[in-house]
Amino acid sequence: MDGFVVLAILETLVTAASSVQTFVLKSSNSLSKLYIESLRKMLPIQTVTLIPGDGIGPEISTAVMKIFEAAKAPIQWEERNVTAIKGPGGRWMIPPEAKESMDKNKIGLKGPLKTPIAAGHPSMNLLLRKTFDLYANVRPCVSIEGYKTPYTDVDLVTIRENTEGEYSGIEHLIVDGVVQSIKLITEEASRRIAEYAFEYARNNQRTSVTAVHKANIMRMSDGLFLRKCREVAENYKDVKFTEMYLDTVCLNMVQDPSQFDVLVMPNLYGDILSDLCAGLIGGLGVTPSGNIGAHGVAIFESVHGTAPDIAGKDLANPTALLLSAVMMLRHMGLHGHAKKIETACFDTIREKKVLTKDLGGNSKCSEFTADICRRVQDMD
Amino acid sequence: MHTTVMMAALTKALKPILGRHLGNTAKVFGAAVNSQRGKPTYTILHLWPSSVLKGQIIPPPAKYGGRHTVALIPGDGIGPELLNHVRELFRFSCVPVDFEVVHVNSSSTSEDDINNAIMAIRRNGVALKGNIETNHTMPPNHKSRNNLLRTSLDLFANMMHCQSLPGVQTRHKNIDIIIIRENTEGEYSSLEHESVPGVVESLKIITRNNSLRIADYAFKLAREKGRRRVTAVHKANIMKLADGLFLQCCKEVASGYPDIEFDSMIVDNTTMQLVSKPQQFDVMLMPNLYGNVVSNVCAGLVGGPGLVPGANYGRDYAVFETATRNTGKSIANRNIANPTAMLLASCLMLDHLKLHDYANMIRGAILTTMNETRLHTADIGGQGTTSEVVQSIMRIIQSGGPLTTEI
Numbered sequence: 001m002d003g004f005v006v007l008a009i010l011e012t013l014v015t016a017a018s019s020v021q022t023f024v025l026k027s028s029n030s031l032s033k034l035y036i037e038s039l040r041k042m043l044p045i046q047t048v049t050l051i052p053g054d055g056i057g058p059e060i061s062t063a064v065m066k067i068f069e070a071a072k073a074p075i076q077w078e079e080r081n082v083t084a085i086k087g088p089g090g091r092w093m094i095p096p097e098a099k100e101s102m103d104k105n106k107i108g109l110k111g112p113l114k115t116p117i118a119a120g121h122p123s124m125n126l127l128l129r130k131t132f133d134l135y136a137n138v139r140p141c142v143s144i145e146g147y148k149t150p151y152t153d154v155d156l157v158t159i160r161e162n163t164e165g166e167y168s169g170i171e172h173l174i175v176d177g178v179v180q181s182i183k184l185i186t187e188e189a190s191r192r193i194a195e196y197a198f199e200y201a202r203n204n205q206r207t208s209v210t211a212v213h214k215a216n217i218m219r220m221s222d223g224l225f226l227r228k229c230r231e232v233a234e235n236y237k238d239v240k241f242t243e244m245y246l247d248t249v250c251l252n253m254v255q256d257p258s259q260f261d262v263l264v265m266p267n268l269y270g271d272i273l274s275d276l277c278a279g280l281i282g283g284l285g286v287t288p289s290g291n292i293g294a295h296g297v298a299i300f301e302s303v304h305g306t307a308p309d310i311a312g313k314d315l316a317n318p319t320a321l322l323l324s325a326v327m328m329l330r331h332m333g334l335h336g337h338a339k340k341i342e343t344a345c346f347d348t349i350r351e352k353k354v355l356t357k358d359l360g361g362n363s364k365c366s367e368f369t370a371d372i373c374r375r376v377q378d379m380d
Numbered sequence: 381m382h383t384t385v386m387m388a389a390l391t392k393a394l395k396p397i398l399g400r401h402l403g404n405t406a407k408v409f410g411a412a413v414n415s416q417r418g419k420p421t422y423t424i425l426h427l428w429p430s431s432v433l434k435g436q437i438i439p440p441p442a443k444y445g446g447r448h449t450v451a452l453i454p455g456d457g458i459g460p461e462l463l464n465h466v467r468e469l470f471r472f473s474c475v476p477v478d479f480e481v482v483h484v485n486s487s488s489t490s491e492d493d494i495n496n497a498i499m500a501i502r503r504n505g506v507a508l509k510g511n512i513e514t515n516h517t518m519p520p521n522h523k524s525r526n527n528l529l530r531t532s533l534d535l536f537a538n539m540m541h542c543q544s545l546p547g548v549q550t551r552h553k554n555i556d557i558i559i560i561r562e563n564t565e566g567e568y569s570s571l572e573h574e575s576v577p578g579v580v581e582s583l584k585i586i587t588r589n590n591s592l593r594i595a596d597y598a599f600k601l602a603r604e605k606g607r608r609r610v611t612a613v614h615k616a617n618i619m620k621l622a623d624g625l626f627l628q629c630c631k632e633v634a635s636g637y638p639d640i641e642f643d644s645m646i647v648d649n650t651t652m653q654l655v656s657k658p659q660q661f662d663v664m665l666m667p668n669l670y671g672n673v674v675s676n677v678c679a680g681l682v683g684g685p686g687l688v689p690g691a692n693y694g695r696d697y698a699v700f701e702t703a704t705r706n707t708g709k710s711i712a713n714r715n716i717a718n719p720t721a722m723l724l725a726s727c728l729m730l731d732h733l734k735l736h737d738y739a740n741m742i743r744g745a746i747l748t749t750m751n752e753t754r755l756h757t758a759d760i761g762g763q764g765t766t767s768e769v770v771q772s773i774m775r776i777i778q779s780g781g782p783l784t785t786e787i
Binding site (some may be wrong): 129148150151166167169171172173176177178179180181183184185186187188214215216217218219221222223224226234246247248250252253254255268270271272273274275276278279280282283284 | 422484514516518519520522524527541551552567568572573577578579580581582583584585586587588615618619620621622647648649651652653654655656659670672673675676677679680681685686704705706728
């Protein structure tokens with residue numbers, strides 16, 4: 001925690017110093033730049049675990065690294081691979097180097113991972129979730145100016161419980177032709193996610209938190225979830241708390257998404273609603289996402305697929321991974337750098353000159369990245 | 381003593397004649413017992429063959445002297461006022477339907493009210509209902525009344541037709557989707573228990589019988605209405621057994637309808653596609669909870685909860701209501717609710733009762749008011765009141781023909 005405070009202070013000092021310097025030493029431009037450089041070198045470099053992923057993963061990770069370098073963000077990348085290996089006892093686990101790196105750095109950035117079919121091991125995302133107890137999935141959905149969708153005023157955050165609920169994976173064949181799937185809701189997990197939601201709302205100046213549920217039908221399970229949310233709401237009187245049925249949220253979301261702020265919900269509803277909101281702003285190619293785990297671990301990721309058909313052809317769109325990386329910077333307290341990179345990215349999209357194919361243009365990924373790098377450098 | 385001997389002899393003599401019927405009777409109860417060398421084997425019939433149905437007792441239609449009787453359940457919120465408008469409109473248009481009104485008090489803890497309503501629907505075969513409020517702070521043994529109604533009457537299919545109306549301003553145009561949702565099982569089984577304090581389990585039940593039944597209903601409906609594609613919505617990548625079974629049943633039924641294309645889509649991708657490109661969907665088929673989400677999203681896309689009617693069909697009964705089942709407490713009794721959904725639901729009911737002429741007359745008048753006269757209520761951006769809209773519909777019906785009473 002002290003590191004972050006020091007970092008924040010140093011950052012403000014640097015920005016203050018740079019603004020003073022540009023004003024006073026305007027004639028000796030190169031000298032001022034050297035001065036700023038030396039100040040920047042004093043900022044502690046944070047190491048972040050980078051998991052490039054499969055398919056288009058490596059190229060978009062390279063793009064993000066280039067942009068961060070251009071923005072001179074104090075981030076050092078440690079690349080790791082997370083292909084599942086069979087550990088002692090026959091259980092599938094992630095490679096120990098990857099786990100060690102994550103535990104040390106606490107912050108990670110992940111590209112898309114291939115879901116294996118008939119590989120014998122569960123999906124990598126599930127393994128990561130279990131290994132680091134990533135209990136909250138946060139997806140801020142903000143309408144991107146320049147990427148037109150029928151919905152123009154979206155500004156909401158979906159916080160989804162990621163460990164239990166309908167996706168607990170407990171299913172049984174009772175008799176031939178009758179299957180039951182168990183939805184698990186526990187007090188502990190509900191309290192944890194509610195607390196995270198209110199903390200997030202407070203830290204990001206959000207005005208209200210809405211719990212989404214279906215307690216009229218699933219009285220006990222969603223009832224427990226709601227009770228915990230209400231209890232936690234008592235401790236956060238500065239944030240408004242409301243509850244709404246899932247169907248009402250869906251109905252109102254497609255008619256007027258501007259009425260929602262922070263939404264907190266169990267696993268299944270969160271899955272559906274977070275993808276619904278991603279659809280409102282333009283799809284998974286432009287949506288950032290972060291997973292928060294126990295013990296301060298946070299992994300930020302792009303939620304789109306690996307797109308094997310365009311892998312290696314320099315056609316991929318790095319926006320999702322870039323915006324997730326910006327979310328990561330904000331989480332680490334580097335708001336200045338975050339704002340710079342985000343503005344550069346949005347400006348590039350707004351200009352519509354070097355858009356990748358999925359955004360409606362026909363430029364290459366490298367051209368798009370280069371444009372953002374140029375803008376970032378011009379901002380200095 | 382000798383009567384039993386005589387009876388035995390009689391049965392033996394008549395066995396060749398009675399034997400066939402006895403065999404059929406055994407099948408009616410859902411299982412055919414075949415004894416092979418003394419070891420009984422059971423086969424459960426998942427589809428009731430029509431020959432068997434002929435032997436079943438189907439309730440006679442509640443029609444006397446050319447007039448039908450329909451159960452009416454006002455419910456809460458905007459239900460009572462909208463159903464009053466329906467009754468007014470029917471009386472004005474001389475529709476030969478009488479209503480048996482059954483009130484259900486949502487705040488009482490006893491189940492007598494809802495049981496009376498269910499009995500009324502069994503008597504009449506058809507019902508028109510408003511939504512009954514469920515107070516979710518009540519303990520778990522107080523079940524949702526609407527859910528009780530649906531499961532007791534085995535209304536297994538919920539059908540909702542979402543169509544873009546030209547007179548209503550929406551973000552997406554040219555939407556024409558039929559949503560068929562399994563109505564009785566899935567996540568709405570209301571089977572929950574607290575194993576350990578702080579750990580609650582809720583069961584989601586999927587059965588082969590019901591999945592086959594709903595898939596069959598969907599494909600039959602698609603064929604009847606000349607639709608070309610049926611999309612099954614599921615989450616079988618995560619819930620492998622439950623939604624896997626549902627998907628497998630859909631595929632089995634699809635193979636029997638080669639003229640209709642069948643594909644499947646995962647529910648989160650479906651919602652994303654619905655908000656970006658809803659025109660790609662034709663008929664959608666899904667289990668209970670996803671049906672709730674998708675039907676509300678589609679209702680929102682075509683203009684809101686006040687525009688879409690819904691129908692719940694069972695083998696013997698049919699209940700008609702608004703598609704999104706809202707109580708509308710905040711707008712109740714203020715004369716601002718949109719009557720379109722409830723009136724279109726009553727037209728669906730008239731179609732079900734085979735009173736097609738009346739149904740088309742009323743539906744035409746509603747659509748004229750919506751699209752040409754552009755008299756809209758507040759929820760779709762207009763300034764009209766409920767009664768103004770209903771009056772306009774009545775005027776259009778009157779100008780259409782002679783068969784009406786005084787306004």
